[in-house]
Structures are given as C-alpha cells and as structure tokens.
C-alpha cells in the first residue's frame with residue numbers, strides 16, 4: 001500500500017532533521033563531541049533517586065502503578081506552585097500542569113494555539129525542538145535577532161506594530177539554548193509590557209534558569225506578567241531527562257485548556273516518575289543537587305573558555321554564558337560552519353552548525369556539560385586547528 005498518499009497535510013511537512021543525521025556521525029567513540037545537549041551523567045544523584053523509588057514502591061505502589069489525573073500528581077503540583085511563587089508568580093496548583101518533558105509542553109502549546117499559517121515570533125537563533133513543534137502545526141516562523149542581553153526588542157516592537165498579529169512570542173529567557181545568552185531584567189519587564197500593550201502572549205521556555213553559575217538567575221518574565229505569559233519548566237536538566245517530568249505554569253484557564261489537549265495525547269504523565277520526583281524534592285535533594293550541578297558546569301564552562309582563549313585564532317567571537325549548557329561561537333563571515341563540519345569530523349571533533357537553530361552560516365553551538373574536562377581541552381584544541389585552516 002502507498003501510505004504516503006494518506007498522509008495528513010501536517011505529516012507531509014514532517015522531515016527527518018538533518019541535524020540529527022549529522023549528530024549521528026559524531027557518536028563514534030574517538031570523536032570528541034560538543035554537539036549534543038545532554039546533561040553530564042555525573043549529575044545524576046543515583047543514591048537518592050533509588051531511595052525515593054524504593055520509598056514509593058514500598059508505600060504507594062498501588063497508586064504509583066495506576067493511571068493518574070491528566071493535570072498531574074497533586075502533591076507535585078502543590079510543590080511546584082510554591083516554587084513558582086518563590087520565583088515571583090503567585091501560584092496555586094490550578095496554575096500548574098505536569099507534562100512529559102517541556103518538549104511535550106511545546107507540542108501542547110502548539111496544539112492549543114497554532115492554526116495553519118499563523119505566525120510565531122522566535123529568537124534568532126532559537127531552540128530547534130521549539131521550532132520543530134511550531135512547524136509541525138504549520139506555523140510560519142519569524143525570527144528576531146538576539147543581542148547580548150536578549151531579543152532585540154526594538155525590532156520586536158516594529159514587528160508587533162504591523163497589521164498581521166503573531167499568535168505568540170517564544171522566548172528561551174535564561175542561558176538560552178543554543179546561545180547561552182540571558183535576557184536582562186530590564187528587557188524582561190519591557191517584553192512583558194509590550195506583550196500586554198500589543199495583546200500578544202509570551203511563551204517563556206526556561207529549562208536552564210536553575211543552572212546559574214555565579215549569582216541567582218534573573219526573575220522569569222512570568223514574574224512581570226498579568227495573565228499574558230505561559231511558563232515552561234523542567235526537571236530534565238537538574239534531575240534526569242529520562243524520567244520525563246516537566247511543568248507548565250500560567251493562568252488557570254489556559255492550564256485547563258492544556259489539560260484537555262493533553263488528554264488526547266497521553267491521558268496522563270508517568271505517575272511513578274511524578275511521585276518519585278515529588279519525594280526527591282520534598283526531601284530537599286533537588287535543591288542540593290542543583291548546587292552540585294552548578295559547580296560542575298561552572299568548572300566546565302571555565303575550562304572551555306580558557307581553552308578557547310588559548311587555541312582559537314583572532315577574529316573568532318564567543319559568548320560567555322553565566323549558566324546553562326551551551327555557548328555560541330561566531331566565525332568570520334566567509335567561513336561556513338556546515339562546510340567546515342567535514343574537516344572537523346576528520347579532525348575528530350564535532351559541533352552543531354548554527355543554521356540548525358536559524359542562526360548565521362558562520363556560527364556554531366558548543367556544549368560544555370557532557371564532555372570530560374580533558375576532552376574539552378583536547379576538543380577545543382582540535383577545533384582551533386580546523387578553524388585556523390579555514391582562516392584567510
């Protein structure tokens with residue numbers, strides 16, 4: 001049977017990501033890869049996770065193995081409502097839905113808001129998984145460039161003044177993936193005001209704010225909102241991406257709509273995971289683990305920055321992220337990082353090309369959380385050689 005002729009309009013547009021194909025090449029054991037975006041396995045607090053799983057299975061197994069409510073485990077929602085209140089947004093459990101990762105959150109948001117040919121405003125560069133989710137619902141993406149302190153809000157305002165209103169503005173506000181850039185507090189206030197003034201909601205995706213290296217992260221845009229911001233948070237970067245537990249926080253009427261949208265997606269998120277995460281948080285292990293991860297990633301970021309100073313030629317620029325997992329490199333305009341990729345693989349080092357994130361042809365993303373300290377130094381040295389060979 002020719003199945004293709006039965007595809008929906010949406011499915012016809014779905015393509016295997018070229019980037020994932022490129023990343024497959026980086027998985028050979030002798031290649032040092034700055035390409036992935038994985039947490040370091042050393043960040044997993046296995047002893048305490050086991051303690052929490054054992055507790056749930058010994059005392060609550062019959063509930064943990066049962067279906068749960070679509071909005072999520074009530075105790076975890078209570079915990080997260082308190083957490084979001086601490087972050088500056090007065091919340092109760094009605095403001096929280098648990099999702100299977102923030103990626104599901106992005107899919108549900110798209111399902112609820114996007115019609116074919118709607119416009120979504122994103123940063124440039126932006127998170128690939130976000131762009132894919134919006135495109136899967138046939139949105140048109142309009143990208144507004146990032147500056148050192150976040151999205152260029154003058155350009156955004158120009159866009160918002162035009163006649164065809166976008167459906168929403170998508171912002172990865174803190175230690176952004178892919179650039180590592182953090183939106184300043186002034187811009188957070190201003191974008192929240194602009195969203196109200198021009199009547200366009202903001203989707204704030206904030207998976208990295210817990211990973212602040214020196215000071216505390218700025219307050220979320222959500223903290224400046226008045227019913228106009230929806231916030232996505234996740235346990236993927238601070239606990240485990242494999243357990244797939246994340247949350248969306250925002251006005252209760254939108255949460256209710258998302259709950260209905262989620263019912264037809266998966267009925268409920270993994271109940272055992274949610275109960276285990278709740279135990280982990282309640283016992284104070286989450287906050288302790290966050291401290292440990294911050295130190296580890298700060299060290300790795302410092303090692304990478306130092307190696308770049310030493311091995312990258314003049315004319316190359318990079319961001320100095322204050323948190324998160326990534327930094328962003330800009331080469332001279334005449335160097336195309338996609339073409340350079342084969343040289344890099346030959347030299348046994350890998351990165352992700354910036355165009356994957358709607359960034360410039362001469363840009364790339366480097367991940368510093370996953371490789372070992374030694375691999376970071378050696379990999380940057382190899383990458384430095386590759387870049388030098390392309391310099392005029």
Ligand SMILES: Cc1ncc(COP(=O)(O)O)c(C=O)c1O
Pocket residue numbers: 037100101102103104127129172177205207233234235236241245246
């Ligand atoms: C900006 C951003 N949003 C969402 C996600 C998805 O995270 P999760 O594991 O919670 O689905 C990621 C993961 O890399 C991300 O970088």
